Structure formats: structure tokens, C-alpha cells
Amino acid sequence: MKIGFVGLGHMGAPMALNLLKAGHTLSVFDLSEQAMQTLADAGATKAASPKAAVSGAEWVVTMLPAAAHVRSVLTAEDGVLAGIAKGVTIIDSSTIDPASAREFGKLAQAHGNRFVDAPVSGGTGGATAGTLTFMVGGSAELYESVKPVLSGMGKNIVHCGDTGTGQxxxxxxxxxxxxxxxxxxxxxxxxxxxxxxxxxxxxxxxxxxxxxxxxxxxxxxxxxxxxxxxxxxxxxxxxxxxxxxxxxxxxxxxxxxxxxxxxxxxxxxxxxxxxxxxxxxxxxxxxxxxxxxxxx
Amino acid sequence: MKIGFVGLGHMGAPMALNLLKAGHTLSVFDLSEQAMQTLADAGATKAASPKAAVSGAEWVVTMLPAAAHVRSVLTAEDGVLAGIAKGVTIIDSSTIDPASAREFGKLAQAHGNRFVDAPVSGGTGGATAGTLTFMVGGSAELYESVKPVLSGMGKNIVHCGDTGTGQxxxxxxxxxxxxxxxxxxxxxxxxxxxxxxxxxxxxxxxxxxxxxxxxxxxxxxxxxxxxxxxxxxxxxxxxxxxxxxxxxxxxxxxxxxxxxxxxxxxxxxxxxxxxxxxxxxxxxxxxxxxxxxxxx
Amino acid sequence: MKIGFVGLGHMGAPMALNLLKAGHTLSVFDLSEQAMQTLADAGATKAASPKAAVSGAEWVVTMLPAAAHVRSVLTAEDGVLAGIAKGVTIIDSSTIDPASAREFGKLAQAHGNRFVDAPVSGGTGGATAGTLTFMVGGSAELYESVKPVLSGMGKNIVHCGDTGTGQxxxxxxxxxxxxxxxxxxxxxxxxxxxxxxxxxxxxxxxxxxxxxxxxxxxxxxxxxxxxxxxxxxxxxxxxxxxxxxxxxxxxxxxxxxxxxxxxxxxxxxxxxxxxxxxxxxxxxxxxxxxxxxxxx
Amino acid sequence: MKIGFVGLGHMGAPMALNLLKAGHTLSVFDLSEQAMQTLADAGATKAASPKAAVSGAEWVVTMLPAAAHVRSVLTAEDGVLAGIAKGVTIIDSSTIDPASAREFGKLAQAHGNRFVDAPVSGGTGGATAGTLTFMVGGSAELYESVKPVLSGMGKNIVHCGDTGTGQxxxxxxxxxxxxxxxxxxxxxxxxxxxxxxxxxxxxxxxxxxxxxxxxxxxxxxxxxxxxxxxxxxxxxxxxxxxxxxxxxxxxxxxxxxxxxxxxxxxxxxxxxxxxxxxxxxxxxxxxxxxxxxxxx
CATH class of the missing domain: 1.10.1040.10 (N-(1-d-carboxylethyl)-l-norvaline Dehydrogenase; domain 2)
Structure with a gap:
């Protein structure tokens, strides 16, 4: 599958690498050129913005430090929502407050997209080994739909309830x-x-x-x-x-x-x-x- | 073995009953006549004082609410130390502060006796089922010596170190x-x-x-x-x-x-x-x- | 002096009344029509928006529940900054976090205005009696300039240091x-x-x-x-x-x-x-x- | 008046010196010979034990680190109760728990004596300057009776209620x-x-x-x-x-x-x-x- 991935930090980078290993096609964005190059060396395509990274993607994954970064990455002029096709699902694996997750869910919905909060546990070790636990907030149907993507990065994909309950x-x-x-x-x-x-x-x-x-x-x-x-x-x-x-x-x-x-x-x-x-x-x-x- | 048992409360009573079931001979004391009668009905001998209960005993077990009670039971005129034979080991299963346990250890030693602190976990359920955990403070040799007694009341007998470390x-x-x-x-x-x-x-x-x-x-x-x-x-x-x-x-x-x-x-x-x-x-x-x- | 006053709650209403009593001309705004009418009955002019309230004002006073309200009142399309003349000073008496106060100070400055944070102590009693203490954050010169306005609402006007230190x-x-x-x-x-x-x-x-x-x-x-x-x-x-x-x-x-x-x-x-x-x-x-x- | 004083530490020594200055006759005891000598140099009589210090005294003052010390000083074989005359009042200025103070009150009463707890505030400065505050627990009549003694060491003598309430x-x-x-x-x-x-x-x-x-x-x-x-x-x-x-x-x-x-x-x-x-x-x-x- 074609995945747009934004946020290649200590957690995001190994998670993205595992998606590549699982056979997915990745277009990635990070503020660090070096972080992007590491992924490019492994086969990903570097993008000039979140908007560019998600252009043409079937799935979007974000892994960012805090809610403010997620908000900015989603809503900026060159952000995810500006570039994403209708109907595509955004999977946010950042750890943020539940209220912001719900807000982002509504933003995505209003834009014709779907959103799940899917924070992880397992640390950098689990991210590298592909053994993370994902705590997924979203409808049961949405949960089923994101499982194939998440299973490329973790081994325990848990459904927690509606949007926000992952957080x-x-x-x-x-x-x-x-x-x-x-x-x-x-x-x-x-x-x-x-x-x-x-x-x-x-x-x-x-x-x-x-x-x-x-x-x-x-x-x-x-x-x-x-x-x-x-x-x-x-x-x-x-x-x-x-x-x-x-x-x-x-x-x-x-x-x-x-x-x-x-x-x-x-x-x-x-x-x-x-x-x-x-x-x-x-x-x-x-x-x-x-x-x-x-x-x- | 012949055991003197002092303290037949919610924990002490079922512990004493299990010692009887394990084939030991018990002489018991408690301030409650009713508590003693229950044990007597099961085969124990009622005693008129801690001193009487431990007279002729090969082992002494105490199970009391707090350090003040243990001190009193040990040192009173009609107490344990007044009635116990030289060399006999006192096993205190009360939960008390480690400093008091160490003090009682010295008191016993000065009297020609041995002392282990052996508080329990497992609650009244474990006391009744005979599945308590005993945390034993005393020398390794003393720990080995009390195991046969304690195994009549629990299934997990752990050596914690010197006197007081059980507490x-x-x-x-x-x-x-x-x-x-x-x-x-x-x-x-x-x-x-x-x-x-x-x-x-x-x-x-x-x-x-x-x-x-x-x-x-x-x-x-x-x-x-x-x-x-x-x-x-x-x-x-x-x-x-x-x-x-x-x-x-x-x-x-x-x-x-x-x-x-x-x-x-x-x-x-x-x-x-x-x-x-x-x-x-x-x-x-x-x-x-x-x-x-x-x-x- | 001509003062634009935004926020007529339990604290703001009696503060505004005292400014009227002190001889100032007031144009007021609050989301509650009733709160505005009480002030109008005492001689103030009702305004249709914060922008309208501060139009032509020599001073602006805001008294709002939290930083989010202050941000909105300042920056909205019909907000204070949209209506205020260059050089006018905004006095914010809301209790908010110091970082937001500093941010508002910069916003005002960028707009050609001046800003002091001036939260109060003394409660509704002090607000009614005009005996509030004002804790003022801003330059020494700015502090001197706002004293005549604040002295209409309180009796103790304390200079705390630069912008934000009042908070x-x-x-x-x-x-x-x-x-x-x-x-x-x-x-x-x-x-x-x-x-x-x-x-x-x-x-x-x-x-x-x-x-x-x-x-x-x-x-x-x-x-x-x-x-x-x-x-x-x-x-x-x-x-x-x-x-x-x-x-x-x-x-x-x-x-x-x-x-x-x-x-x-x-x-x-x-x-x-x-x-x-x-x-x-x-x-x-x-x-x-x-x-x-x-x-x- | 003739006063027996036990406990010449950082607080007790200057308090005792002030009693001497106020014209009282003092017999003192402390475990430190040096502490006693300082008082002797100022006119007090050194005693060999608490019992000796209070022999013939009209009042007894104790100033000790903790309840255990007070208990020992009162009840030891060579302690205060062994040497005190019937009817004499013991003033304990130590800071201890209220329950112990009440227990000591009963001990004294059973012995034909009277007891007030009179802990102080004011520190070593107040002790030296004679400006301590005494918080006195005991009957109103007892409070009145101890005032002349305490006023030699402090300036604020407050009646708190029955025994223990000073603490x-x-x-x-x-x-x-x-x-x-x-x-x-x-x-x-x-x-x-x-x-x-x-x-x-x-x-x-x-x-x-x-x-x-x-x-x-x-x-x-x-x-x-x-x-x-x-x-x-x-x-x-x-x-x-x-x-x-x-x-x-x-x-x-x-x-x-x-x-x-x-x-x-x-x-x-x-x-x-x-x-x-x-x-x-x-x-x-x-x-x-x-x-x-x-x-x-």
C-alpha cells in the first residue's frame, strides 16, 4: 500500500522502516533532512511538505511530539488535510490529550477523511523490533481497516473504543x-x-x-x-x-x-x-x- | 510436635487449626474464651495464660495485632518468656515494626531462646486454606529449623535475612x-x-x-x-x-x-x-x- | 477619559461602575445583554462588539475568565485590535498565565499599541468598594501612565516588573x-x-x-x-x-x-x-x- | 522560690539562667556535667540525679528532647517522682505528643502531684531574651499558679485548656x-x-x-x-x-x-x-x- 508518513523521530523512523520492510510504499516528511535521508536510503520517497508526502497516499501515519505539532501538520497550508484524497484514513500515533484527538477526528471527518488515534507502547526497542502495542480509538469498522497497516509496525493492536479512547x-x-x-x-x-x-x-x-x-x-x-x-x-x-x-x-x-x-x-x-x-x-x-x- | 500458640484472631485461629490438621499438638491462649473453645473443639488444649500455653512446648507461635501486644505477651509475669524452656524458638507472625522485632530477638536470646519474625501475606483466605506466604527473618539455620512448623500453615516460606527482615x-x-x-x-x-x-x-x-x-x-x-x-x-x-x-x-x-x-x-x-x-x-x-x- | 471596557462579569461589572463614578466615559461590551444594560443604566454606552467598544477609546480595559477569551477578544475580526487606535494602551485585568500575557503584549506592540497585565486581588467585595489591589506588569513608564485609570477601581496599584510579572x-x-x-x-x-x-x-x-x-x-x-x-x-x-x-x-x-x-x-x-x-x-x-x- | 530544673540543652540552659536572674533558687540536673557547671557558675546548685534536683523544690521544670526522656526522668528510680514532695507542680516544657502529656498528668496526680504541659515557641533567641511564649495545658487554677514561675522565662503565657492542650x-x-x-x-x-x-x-x-x-x-x-x-x-x-x-x-x-x-x-x-x-x-x-x- 502507498503510505504518507510524517514525523521521523526516535519512534517514527524505526516505525517507518518497518512499514518499508513490510512491503509498503512510503512517502515521508520530517523537518530533519537527515531523518528523511535515512528513510530514502531504505527505499522511501522524500517529500517537501506534509502535503506532498500524503499526495496520492492510501493511508497517512503521523508520529509527532505533541498535540500542537499534530494540529499544525494537519491544518497548515502545506499540511496533510491540504494534500490528502477524500476517504483516506489518518492514523495518528502521537501521544496527545484525548480532547485534541477528538477534535482532530472531527476536523478529518469534516474534510471527508477518517481518523484514528493509535498511540503506542513499547518504546524505541519495540518500534525497532516491530513489536509495539497500538491502542486504537475509532469505530470497530475503522479499527479493522487500519489493522493491516499497524500490523506492519506492531504485534498487539488493541481496540479501545471511539475516537480518543486510544489516548x-x-x-x-x-x-x-x-x-x-x-x-x-x-x-x-x-x-x-x-x-x-x-x-x-x-x-x-x-x-x-x-x-x-x-x-x-x-x-x-x-x-x-x-x-x-x-x-x-x-x-x-x-x-x-x-x-x-x-x-x-x-x-x-x-x-x-x-x-x-x-x-x-x-x-x-x-x-x-x-x-x-x-x-x-x-x-x-x-x-x-x-x-x-x-x-x- | 508440641506447639504453644498465642493469639487466635481472624488470622491466628485458622493458622492454629491448620497446625492441628498437620498433626501437631497445640496448647493455645487467647483473651477470648470463645476463640479458645473453637480450637479446643478441634483438639487443642486451652491454657490460662501465655505462660501456661508455652509450658512444655517445643515451638511457640504468636499472632497478635501490634508490637505492644507482642511485648506484653512475651514479657508479662505470666508471659511467654516466663514459661518457655531454654532453647525453644519463638515464631512471631504478627506484622510489627522491624525495630521491635529486633528488640524481641535480643530479649529472647538473652533468655536463652531463639526468635524469628515471620509475618504473612495471603489474608484470612490463605490462613484458612493453609496457603500463606511466610517472610522469615533470622539466621539461615534458624530459617531451616522453622520450615517444618510453618509449612503446616503456608506453602511459601521465604528467607529474607537476619532478624527483622521478615518485617x-x-x-x-x-x-x-x-x-x-x-x-x-x-x-x-x-x-x-x-x-x-x-x-x-x-x-x-x-x-x-x-x-x-x-x-x-x-x-x-x-x-x-x-x-x-x-x-x-x-x-x-x-x-x-x-x-x-x-x-x-x-x-x-x-x-x-x-x-x-x-x-x-x-x-x-x-x-x-x-x-x-x-x-x-x-x-x-x-x-x-x-x-x-x-x-x- | 474615554474608556472601552470588555467583560462585565462578577468582577468586571462593579469595576466598570466605579470607572463611571470616577467620571470616565465608558463604552462597554459583554456577551450578556443584561450585563451591558446594567452599565448603560448607570451611564455607559453599549457596544455591539469589542471592536465597537474600543472605537475612539483612549484606554481599553479587559476583564475575562481565561486566556482563551482574552485571545479571542483581542484578535477576532470584530475584536479589540481591529478597532483600537494606534498608541492606545490595553489593560488586561483577567487572571491568566504569564506566557499568554507576554504573547498579548507582543501582539499589541506589533499592532502599535501598548499592553499591561494588571490582575487584581480583593474579590467582588473589593471590586464593588473600589479597593482592589492591582498587580501591574509593564515598563515603569507604562505603569505610571495606567495609574490614573486603575486608581478609579482600586487603591493599591503595585508595579511588579515587566510584562507578565503582574500575572x-x-x-x-x-x-x-x-x-x-x-x-x-x-x-x-x-x-x-x-x-x-x-x-x-x-x-x-x-x-x-x-x-x-x-x-x-x-x-x-x-x-x-x-x-x-x-x-x-x-x-x-x-x-x-x-x-x-x-x-x-x-x-x-x-x-x-x-x-x-x-x-x-x-x-x-x-x-x-x-x-x-x-x-x-x-x-x-x-x-x-x-x-x-x-x-x- | 526553690525550683528543681531538669534538662539544660540549647533551650533549657538559657531558660534556667533566666529563672536565676528572676531571683529564684535553682537545683539543676543534666547528663552533661559541662551544662550543669555553666548553671552552677551562675549560682545554681548541681544535683547528682533528677531525684536529687527536685528534693525540697517547690516547683519542678523539665525541658527534654522527647516523650521517652520525660517518661524516664519522671519514673526512673532516681527520677523526679521519687524525689518530689507531695503537692508540688511539675511543669514540662518539652515538646511531646499530647497523649503522653496526658499520661504524665495522670502519673503525677496518682503520686499526689500536679502537672502542666507548657511547651514554648520563640526558639533559642526567645529563651535567652526571656521572651518565650508558653502554651499551658492544665486547669485554670493551675494555669494561674504557674504563671509567676513561667513569667521568669517568657512574656506570653497562654492558657490552652486542660492537660495536653498546650502540646x-x-x-x-x-x-x-x-x-x-x-x-x-x-x-x-x-x-x-x-x-x-x-x-x-x-x-x-x-x-x-x-x-x-x-x-x-x-x-x-x-x-x-x-x-x-x-x-x-x-x-x-x-x-x-x-x-x-x-x-x-x-x-x-x-x-x-x-x-x-x-x-x-x-x-x-x-x-x-x-x-x-x-x-x-x-x-x-x-x-x-x-x-x-x-x-x-
Whole structure:
């Protein structure tokens, strides 16, 4: 299939490469000429604008940093909506607030197009391996229609409900993730201070009611899980500033829903404290440094 | 073996019954005559005091509400230390602060006895079924020696390290549990308000990075997990006031260790708010009521 | 002087009335015909749009709910910038984020106009009595120039620094206010529960290091301060939803400044909890209800 | 009058010196020989034990670090109760939990003595200058009787209610103090980051609704208040570890009263974070370092 792809960052580039590998024809756009060249070297066509990238495309995929970028890419004079053929579906894999996703859905519809929000989980590793999870918001029929495209980039394509619910699923999941990681960090640091071996404590939690992904797969205490970023100096993985962005989306969404978010708000401040101390690029499990200091 | 057992409450009674079933001889004491009679009906001998209960015993098991009770039961004039033979091991399965556990270990040692802290997880269900997890603090040799006794009451007997580390493991695990449950409650309520189906959201979290026991086994949103207390009106399960006690132990332990406990402290206030509103007897997953109101 | 005034809500209407009383000529606009009629009855001219209201005006005052409204009123086809003469100064008394204030300052400048942010404190009482405090952001010369206009509506006109700093002052002050009120509420409820008379406790705090406006002028415990909203059922005063808005601005500003805001974030959740329980219209000191329940 | 004084630390020593200056006869005890010698040099009699210090005394004053010390000093074999004459009143100026104060009141009564809790505010400065505030818990008649003694050490002697309420007043006041200081620190750091001059911001808050002792007398931002510890490198003043102790008493008291303490709990974690980073001896206004980093 012929796909227009806009946004070739750390996530977008490997996702686009996988679409090429899956046999699709790609026309790509990014503000970075270098990012476009990498894709061109793999067989994609470089475009001069989002409008040009989606010209003649049967599908459009966007992967951008925030809602403001998506809005601009969609609505600019040389943007997606200006170049897209009627009836084509736009798949936005950016992580943005649900209200903006719904707004973009209406914009697309008014233009004679279809829109699904399809944010991902799995990080750059999953993007490269083609094992991402896609959380898809849109009608059941639309969900079925985008599956063949998304299956070129991920292995788990989940239908979340109507437009916007893909973003809701992503935000709520990452709210839990940010909270549990901060909680596990606190507990592991406390256990160490109270004299229990970290591996023993991790082992107990992982077979008991404290069990969670933040403990059994990504434990923030170095050495507990060999494959976790904590064991390699908090490099790789999911950056603190990205977690901060997602918790910001979560607490903003709670505000818009008139709900308190005590746990999310405090976790957000902890990652913010890390980031303002200069650790925003470290994996978010480095939040344990707030408890362990330089040992963390 | 001949075992003296002190403390026949919601947990202690079924634990003692399982020791009887396992073929041990029990002499029991509790302030409640009725609690003792139930055990007597099952074959135990009623004693007039902790001292009497442990007289002639090869092992002593205590299961009491708080450190103050353990101290009193051990050191009173008619207490355990007054009646116990030299060399006998005291197994304390109460959940108490690690410092007190260490103090009791020294008290026992000074008296010519041995002591392990062996708090449990698994609740009244696990106590009745004999499937409790025991977190054992004491030397490796002592751990091996108590295994035959504990295996009459549980199926998972974990060695945590020296005296007190059983309590450390329990407290740290439940700190994570209290935090994750509050976080999952917040996220599920937020998801509902933002228009995603609760079962769909639960399903996504449970196969993604938000996965945790509080979500995949004990989800606080009614109907997501059929066997969870949330689906039966937050009855049964692990009471809010018990979670509140354990988070109190965790934040007190953090204070004593000169460590902050941001996540634990806020979770503690949330369960406290529930409890002061009269919901202390509900399962702790009812914390979602703070977000969903009367729907919760 | 001839003044164009846009926004005649709970604050704007009495402010505009005071400008009339001070002898100024007013042309007013509001979406509510009724709000405009009240001003017309007092001598103002009704206008059909912001553009019409500011046509021929020597000064423009805007008093609107949020930054989005200010943006729209300034930049719409029939907005302020479309109707204003070159060189006229726009005084925006809305409470908005500092970044938007700076953006509006640049918009005005690009259009050949001048702009000051001049948010107020003092509430509807101060607006009616003409005793508001204005926190003015703009050059020293601009500050001097707007004083004669503002002195018709308030008695305390403070220069805060360059454009945007009026908003910074307002937001930072209200951050402290929201935090101290929640802290005083917590302490008064705790004192009551521990058996001290509320008036005695209030008296001690007010002559000691706990002294603050939230305690000595606006104490949340009924009866401690006779003139406080708490003593008249939390009516009048500064509504919870307004405090919630201002704490939202504060935590958003902290996010944009890459700073954590632990105290503000938790206070925000407490007011949010009140609001989502239906108490958003009560004075913000009703936050004590979260501690005292139905007594509060 | 003849007074037995136990506890000659940073606060107790200058308090005892002031009693001597006021013409009283003092017999003193402290674990530090050096502390006793200082008092002896000023005219006091050194005693070998609390029991000896209070032998023949008409009044007893104790000033100790925590409830455990008071309990020991009162009840030890060579303690106060063993040496005191019937009818003599014990004035405990230590800051401890209200429940312990009530327990000591009963202990004293059972022994034929009287007891008031009389914690102080005013710090070492007030202790030296004899300008302390005493918060007195005990009957009105007892309050009147202790006034002549306390007026030798302070100038503001406040009756708070029955036994224990002196401690309640102290704890609740310091809860507000700890919360407001953290809130002011957060707001001052935010204001700086957003570009307003700290003195201007301080000036606005101090004449507006953010006004509080933590801002107008003890502002944590260096240079805003010339006499504040912040302006002299956070030396002198009220140490972070002391604030941490008092917030610990406050949150413990809330726990015992079955009340949440959201604001106090978060403030406590912030001071704990400071302390665990090695800043526990700095004035508590140094909490602003958590926001301003090395600038603070």
C-alpha cells in the first residue's frame, strides 16, 4: 500500500522502516533532512511538505511530539488535510490529550477523511523490533481497516473504543506506570536502608501482592533485574522527561474531567524534581535517586 | 510436635487449626474464651495464660495485632518468656515494626531462646486454606529449623535475612501494594470519566506496563475482575484499616531510616480519609470511592 | 477619559461602575445583554462588539475568565485590535498565565499599541468598594501612565516588573494562599479532634509563627473570625472553583518553568476533591470539610 | 522560690539562667556535667540525679528532647517522682505528643502531684531574651499558679485548656508553620523562575492574602527580609530536624485522631528529603533549596 508518513523521530523512523520492510510504499516528511535521508536510503520517497508526502497516499501515519505539532501538520497550508484524497484514513500515533484527538477526528471527518488515534507502547526497542502495542480509538469498522497497516509496525493492536479512547488508554496506563515506579523506588530504597538484600526484596514483591511491571521487569534498584535500565546506569529505556510529559497529560486530563489525581500529581512532582536536577534524560526508574542519592 | 500458640484472631485461629490438621499438638491462649473453645473443639488444649500455653512446648507461635501486644505477651509475669524452656524458638507472625522485632530477638536470646519474625501475606483466605506466604527473618539455620512448623500453615516460606527482615519485606511489599492500588483506582476512575470502557482499560493495563496485582488480580473497578472484592461490594479481602496500619508502619520505618516516603505518605492519607469517612472496614480497593463517589 | 471596557462579569461589572463614578466615559461590551444594560443604566454606552467598544477609546480595559477569551477578544475580526487606535494602551485585568500575557503584549506592540497585565486581588467585595489591589506588569513608564485609570477601581496599584510579572505576582500569591488555607484547615480540624477550643487555637496561631491571612482574617473554622465566610456557611468570599483555577495556573506555570510544585499540587487536588463533590461554589475555606466532614 | 530544673540543652540552659536572674533558687540536673557547671557558675546548685534536683523544690521544670526522656526522668528510680514532695507542680516544657502529656498528668496526680504541659515557641533567641511564649495545658487554677514561675522565662503565657492542650497548640501551630514555609518557598522559587524580583514578590505577598509569618518575617528567599536566617546562609533559627520532629508529632497525632493530614505529610517528606541530603542542621527555611538547588 502507498503510505504518507510524517514525523521521523526516535519512534517514527524505526516505525517507518518497518512499514518499508513490510512491503509498503512510503512517502515521508520530517523537518530533519537527515531523518528523511535515512528513510530514502531504505527505499522511501522524500517529500517537501506534509502535503506532498500524503499526495496520492492510501493511508497517512503521523508520529509527532505533541498535540500542537499534530494540529499544525494537519491544518497548515502545506499540511496533510491540504494534500490528502477524500476517504483516506489518518492514523495518528502521537501521544496527545484525548480532547485534541477528538477534535482532530472531527476536523478529518469534516474534510471527508477518517481518523484514528493509535498511540503506542513499547518504546524505541519495540518500534525497532516491530513489536509495539497500538491502542486504537475509532469505530470497530475503522479499527479493522487500519489493522493491516499497524500490523506492519506492531504485534498487539488493541481496540479501545471511539475516537480518543486510544489516548485515554495510553494516558491511564502510563499514570499507573509512573505511580508504581515511584512507589517501587521508595520501597526498594526503604528496604535497603532497613537492611534487607535488594534481590531478596525484589523476589518477594514479585511473587506477592506488590508484583508489578515496575518491579518484576523494570526494577529501579540496580542488579535486581539484569535486563532493566537500572542495571546499566539508567540508560536506554523510557526517559524521565517522557514520563513527565505523560503524567502532565494525565493530570491535565483529570483536571478537565473534574477529578482529583493525588497519586499522579505527586509522582509528577518527583519526576519533575529529577528533571530539574538535570536527570531528565535518564530512564524514569532513576527516580530512585531521590531516595538513594548518589548511590541510585 | 508440641506447639504453644498465642493469639487466635481472624488470622491466628485458622493458622492454629491448620497446625492441628498437620498433626501437631497445640496448647493455645487467647483473651477470648470463645476463640479458645473453637480450637479446643478441634483438639487443642486451652491454657490460662501465655505462660501456661508455652509450658512444655517445643515451638511457640504468636499472632497478635501490634508490637505492644507482642511485648506484653512475651514479657508479662505470666508471659511467654516466663514459661518457655531454654532453647525453644519463638515464631512471631504478627506484622510489627522491624525495630521491635529486633528488640524481641535480643530479649529472647538473652533468655536463652531463639526468635524469628515471620509475618504473612495471603489474608484470612490463605490462613484458612493453609496457603500463606511466610517472610522469615533470622539466621539461615534458624530459617531451616522453622520450615517444618510453618509449612503446616503456608506453602511459601521465604528467607529474607537476619532478624527483622521478615518485617521489612512485609512492610515494603505492602507499601508498594498500597501505592499501586491508589494509583490504579485513580487511573480507572479517570479512564471512566474520559469515556473508555473499564474492562477494556483493565485489559490493556494488564498486558502493558501498568500491569500489577492491584490491577490484574484485585482491580478496584467493579466488574473488571470477577473474583475481586470490588465486584462484591468491597466485602471480604484486605480491610482499609489494615492497609492503613501497614502504611503507618512503612512511613514510620521511613522516618526512622531518615528517608522521605512521598508516595506512601499520600497513599496513607487517602486510606485515612476513607477510614475517617466510615469506610475503614471495606476492602482497601474501595479507595476508588474517593474518586468515583457513591458509584465506587 | 474615554474608556472601552470588555467583560462585565462578577468582577468586571462593579469595576466598570466605579470607572463611571470616577467620571470616565465608558463604552462597554459583554456577551450578556443584561450585563451591558446594567452599565448603560448607570451611564455607559453599549457596544455591539469589542471592536465597537474600543472605537475612539483612549484606554481599553479587559476583564475575562481565561486566556482563551482574552485571545479571542483581542484578535477576532470584530475584536479589540481591529478597532483600537494606534498608541492606545490595553489593560488586561483577567487572571491568566504569564506566557499568554507576554504573547498579548507582543501582539499589541506589533499592532502599535501598548499592553499591561494588571490582575487584581480583593474579590467582588473589593471590586464593588473600589479597593482592589492591582498587580501591574509593564515598563515603569507604562505603569505610571495606567495609574490614573486603575486608581478609579482600586487603591493599591503595585508595579511588579515587566510584562507578565503582574500575572506572576498574582499566581505566586494565590499559590501561597491556597496552600496556607489547606494547612490551616488541617491544623484547625486536628486541634478540634485533639480537644483544644478552636478560638483558643486560632488566637495562639495568630500571635505566633503560624500567623497568616488564612488564619487571622479568613479562618476556615466557623466562629473563630466573625467576618470570615466560614462563619456564614462558606458563602460569599472566594469560590473554590476560582482557587482551583488559580492553583491550576500555578502548577502549569511550574511545569513550564521546569520546577516541582509539591505543595501546590496537593492543595490543588484537595480543592479538586471538594469541587468534584459538589462544593465548588462554596468559599475555598470550606476545604476544612474534607477533614471535619458534615461538621465543616 | 526553690525550683528543681531538669534538662539544660540549647533551650533549657538559657531558660534556667533566666529563672536565676528572676531571683529564684535553682537545683539543676543534666547528663552533661559541662551544662550543669555553666548553671552552677551562675549560682545554681548541681544535683547528682533528677531525684536529687527536685528534693525540697517547690516547683519542678523539665525541658527534654522527647516523650521517652520525660517518661524516664519522671519514673526512673532516681527520677523526679521519687524525689518530689507531695503537692508540688511539675511543669514540662518539652515538646511531646499530647497523649503522653496526658499520661504524665495522670502519673503525677496518682503520686499526689500536679502537672502542666507548657511547651514554648520563640526558639533559642526567645529563651535567652526571656521572651518565650508558653502554651499551658492544665486547669485554670493551675494555669494561674504557674504563671509567676513561667513569667521568669517568657512574656506570653497562654492558657490552652486542660492537660495536653498546650502540646496540641504547639503541634497545630507548627503544622501550619511547616506547611506555610514550604508553600512560600515553592512560590518564591516559582516567582524567580518566572522573572519577578524576589523583593517585589515578597512585598506583594506581605500586603496581600499570601501574607504569613513565613513570608513577612522569615522569608526563605535570601535578601527579602534582612533579619531572616535565609539572609545569613540559613544559620541560626529553627533547625530543619526540629521542624521534622514537630511535623512527625503532628502527623502522628492526626493518625491517632483518625484524620488525614495531606499537607502536613507532604511538608514532612520535603523536610525529610532535605535532612537526608545532609541539610538537617540548616534553618528550616532552607527547604527552598529543594526548588532552587545550589542557589538556595
Amino acid at each position: 485515554v488508554a495510553k494516558i491511564c496506563n502510563n499514570l499507573v506506570l509512573g505511580v508504581t515506579m515511584a512507589g517501587v523506588a521508595e520501597a526498594m530504597a526503604l528496604g535497603e536502608a532497613l537492611g534487607i538484600d535488594a534481590k531478596v526484596l525484589g523476589g518477594i514483591m514479585n511473587t506477592s501482592t506488590g508484583r508489578c511491571w515496575s518491579s518484576d521487569t523494570y526494577n529501579p534498584f540496580p542488579g535486581v533485574i539484569e535486563t532493566a535500565p537500572s542495571t546499566r546506569g539508567y540508560t536506554g529505556g523510557f526517559g524521565t522527561d517522557l514520563m513527565l510529559k505523560d503524567l502532565g497529560l494525565a493530570t491535565d486530563a483529570a483536571k478537565s474531567a473534574h477529578l482529583p489525581a493525588f497519586m499522579g500529581a505527586i509522582a509528577q512532582q518527583l519526576y519533575q524534581a529529577m528533571s530539574s536536577q538535570g536527570d531528565g534524560k535518564l530512564d524514569f526508574s532513576a527516580v530512585i535517586k531521590l531516595y538513594r542519592g548518589t548511590k541510585g | 521489612v519485606a512485609k512492610i515494603c511489599n505492602n507499601l508498594v501494594l498500597g501505592v499501586t492500588m491508589a494509583g490504579v483506582a485513580e487511573a480507572m476512575a479517570l479512564g471512566e470519566a474520559l469515556g473508555i470502557d473499564a474492562k477494556v482499560l483493565g485489559g490493556i493495563m494488564n498486558t502493558s506496563t501498568g500491569r500489577c496485582w492491584s490491577s490484574d488480580t484485585y482491580n478496584p473497578f467493579p466488574g473488571v475482575i470477577e473474583t475481586a472484592p470490588s465486584t462484591r461490594g468491597y466485602t471480604g479481602g484486605f480491610g482499609t484499616d489494615l492497609m492503613l496500619k501497614d502504611l503507618g508502619l512503612a512511613t514510620d520505618a521511613a522516618k526512622s531510616a531518615h528517608l522521605p516516603a512521598f508516595m506512601g505518605a499520600i497513599a496513607q492519607q487517602l486510606y485515612q480519609a476513607m477510614s475517617s469517612q466510615g469506610d475503614g472496614k471495606l476492602d482497601f480497593s474501595a479507595v476508588i470511592k474517593l474518586y468515583r463517589g457513591t458509584k465506587g | 506572576v505576582a498574582k499566581i505566586c500569591n494565590n499559590l501561597v494562599l491556597g496552600v496556607t488555607m489547606a494547612g490551616v484547615a488541617e491544623a484547625m480540624a486536628l486541634g478540634e479532634a485533639l480537644g483544644i477550643d478552636a478560638k483558643v487555637l486560632g488566637g495562639i496561631m495568630n500571635t505566633s509563627t503560624g500567623r497568616c491571612w488564612s488564619s487571622d482574617t479568613y479562618n476556615p473554622f466557623p466562629g473563630v473570625i466573625e467576618t470570615a465566610p466560614s462563619t456564614r456557611g462558606y458563602t460569599g468570599g472566594f469560590g473554590t472553583d476560582l482557587m482551583l483555577k488559580d492553583l491550576g495556573l500555578a502548577t502549569d506555570a511550574a511545569k513550564s518553568a521546569h520546577l516541582p510544585a509539591f505543595m501546590g499540587a496537593i492543595a490543588q487536588q484537595l480543592y479538586q476533591a471538594m469541587s468534584s463533590q459538589g462544593d465548588g461554589k462554596l468559599d475555598f475555606s470550606a476545604v476544612i470539610k474534607l477533614y471535619r466532614g458534615t461538621k465543616g | 496540641v497548640a504547639k503541634i497545630c501551630n507548627n503544622l501550619v508553620l511547616g506547611v506555610t514555609m514550604a508553600g512560600v518557598a515553592e512560590a518564591m522559587a516559582l516567582g524567580e523562575a518566572l522573572g519577578i524580583d524576589a523583593k517585589v514578590l515578597g512585598g506583594i505577598m506581605n500586603t496581600s492574602t499570601g501574607r504569613c509569618w513565613s513570608s513577612d518575617t522569615y522569608n526563605p528567599f535570601p535578601g527579602v527580609i534582612e533579619t531572616a536566617p535565609s539572609t545569613r546562609g540559613y544559620t541560626g533559627g529553627f533547625g530543619t530536624d526540629l521542624m521534622l520532629k514537630d511535623l512527625g508529632l503532628a502527623t502522628d497525632a492526626a493518625k491517632s485522631a483518625h484524620l488525614p493530614a495531606f499537607m502536613g505529610a507532604i511538608a514532612q517528606q520535603l523536610y525529610q528529603a532535605m535532612s537526608s541530603q545532609g541539610d538537617g542542621k540548616l534553618d528550616f527555611s532552607a527547604v527552598i533549596k529543594l526548588y532552587r538547588g545550589t542557589k538556595g
